[in-house]
Amino acid sequence: MTVTARPLVQAKYAENAETTQYTATNVKTIIDKFTATNVTGSAAVLTIRIVPSAGVAGASNAITYQKSVAAGSTEIFPEIVGQYLASGEFVSTLAGTASALVIRMSGREIN
Numbered sequence: 686m687t688v689t690a691r692p693l694v695q696a697k698y699a700e701n702a703e704t705t706q707y708t709a710t711n712v713k714t715i716i717d718k719f720t721a722t723n724v725t726g727s728a729a730v731l732t733i734r735i736v737p738s739a740g741v742a743g744a745s746n747a748i749t750y751q752k753s754v755a756a757g758s759t760e761i762f763p764e765i766v767g768q769y770l771a772s773g774e775f776v777s778t779l780a781g782t783a784s785a786l787v788i789r790m791s792g793r794e795i796n
Contacts, residue, residue: 688793701783722759722786729785733765738774
């Protein structure tokens with residue numbers, strides 16, 4: 686068994702449409718950190734989902750729902766830290782505002 690720590694999502698703007706950010710492809714994954722930095726002058730919200738393999742992102746798989754990130758601040762998301770993804774499962778996000786939140790996720794992939 687090989688464990689590789691790595692960025693799962695490089696720093697990027699969270700889209701204001703439901704977007705798959707990371708898929709555990711032929712690996713198992715443990716999420717170690719997820720942050721969102723609001724680079725605007727107004728609060729912005731973020732929803733994070735962990736979706737089963739072949740599933741569809743929706744209300745039933747929200748890990749955090751419309752969490753508000755204050756203007757100019759960074760939030761960590763303890764709700765997603767330590768979550769385990771089996772092969773085929775994925776993390777999807779939905780920002781309330783485009784180009785407001787810069788997200789990054791890191792973790793460990795297990796082969």
